[in-house]
Amino acid sequence: MRVLIADKFESEGIDGLKALGCKVRSEPEAGPDTLPDLLADFDPEVLIVRSTKVPAPVINAGGSLKLIIRAGAGYDNIDTNAAADRGVAVCNCPGMNAAAVAELTIGLLVACDRRIGDQTAQARAGKWNKKEFSAARGLKGRTLAIIGVGAIGQEVIQRAKAFDMRIVVWSRRMSVERADELGVVSGGSTREDLLKLAAEADAVSVHVAATNDTKNLIDAEFLARMKPGAIFINTSRGSVVDQDALCKAAAEKPLRVGLDVYADQPADKACDWTSTAAKIPWAVLTHHCGASTDQAQLAVAEETVRIVSEFMKNGSTPNLVNEPRAAAAR
Structure with a gap:
């Protein structure tokens, strides 16, 4: 063959x-x-x-x-x-590749909370700014909303538990019984439940497949419900998020954003690339490498x-x- x-x-x-x-x-x-x-x-x-x-x-x-x-x-x-x-x-x-993507998800979560990318950039620019960067909220006790509980979502759950986070999960097939099996809190299964969860979460991590049903699942309405200063992570697919709405909400609220996937990511493996996501203040951006271990x-x-x-x-x-x-x- x-x-x-x-x-x-x-x-x-x-x-x-x-x-x-x-x-x-x-x-x-x-x-x-x-x-x-x-x-x-x-x-x-x-x-x-x-x-x-x-x-x-x-x-x-x-x-x-x-x-x-x-x-x-x-x-x-x-x-x-x-x-x-x-x-x-x-x-x-x-x-x-579920474990690998989950590892990057947690890395982005910590990097957003501690602004590791910004700290590195200032250090390389020859600046010391302990005053500004000594204001992290920390993850212990914070509410993490996980959108989608397939193989990757479940791996993220395991790792987030090690940080003593309160984990609330949403999926279209979520039930209280299923949440109990996972050792988490049920965030429901409807659109109304999803919007309610957006307002409750200190951090949101998205782990759904790219389908017609999930296109722009995270839209302006969802982002408007998020808390100012909350963390938003997407390591699933760029089409799941309305990227223009994310850029707007991130700047206005503001939000701390960690992305591995983009609506405007190139098809080439290496090339020049200017993304609207690069304009998001405090963003931590990786190159769709979640599965690459x-x-x-x-x-x-x-x-x-x-x-x-x-x-x-x-x-x-x-x-x-x-x-x-x-x-x-x-």
Whole structure:
């Protein structure tokens, strides 16, 4: 089986694919502009990507393509509908990077509370300002609202408990019984509950998937309810937050903001970039690297190899995220 890897991928994963008997081609610098030619030349049955975008023209260029694997959890970089139309299955690797994203979430939370980024910038500028930076609120006893309690949200819960924070969770399927299982307080499941939680929280951390239902879930109405000086963290997807509304609320209230994802983030892996989020005072900004730890990427690679192995054995597609229709004429 021919496997094209169009992104950076752990060497252990490449070795694992070869051990299955796959013919593997690794193109870590591939992008949507170069992928059609690569697919036409190598003609893989399996395409593996991390952040590389896979739009319809790429999918249509794969004459033998049967399976696309997103080596990670979110799959909004893949046109799953176009894949379904071509009879191509799309699978992901959920939960493998949950601990890594949770670690960054807590890092952003602490960095926002202690203004670590601003302190570092002033130190590098040759300034000492203990007077200004000796006014942190601290996290112990503060109310942390966690929006979404999938694998990542649950990992954040575990870590936030170590800070003795009061944790309140919201999701569309939340119940008092489920909250009790997690050892947290239920923040409800409705839009009204979400807005109420915004007003209650000292910090908010978002962990929902990017779907039509979650687009701009965090909007001007939600942000208007947040306390002045509260912390807002997003390590999920940029589309979940109305970024213009966030910039406005952060400046006016103000809010302390930690972001790893953006509505205006580039598709390229490295390029010049001017984001509206960079104008937010006191913001701590990272480069969509939440899942990028050695531990997480090794776990993702192992799960990717497992998916390919199952597909080779019996045609099964673990973690299927679309509904491929009968293979179209190619």
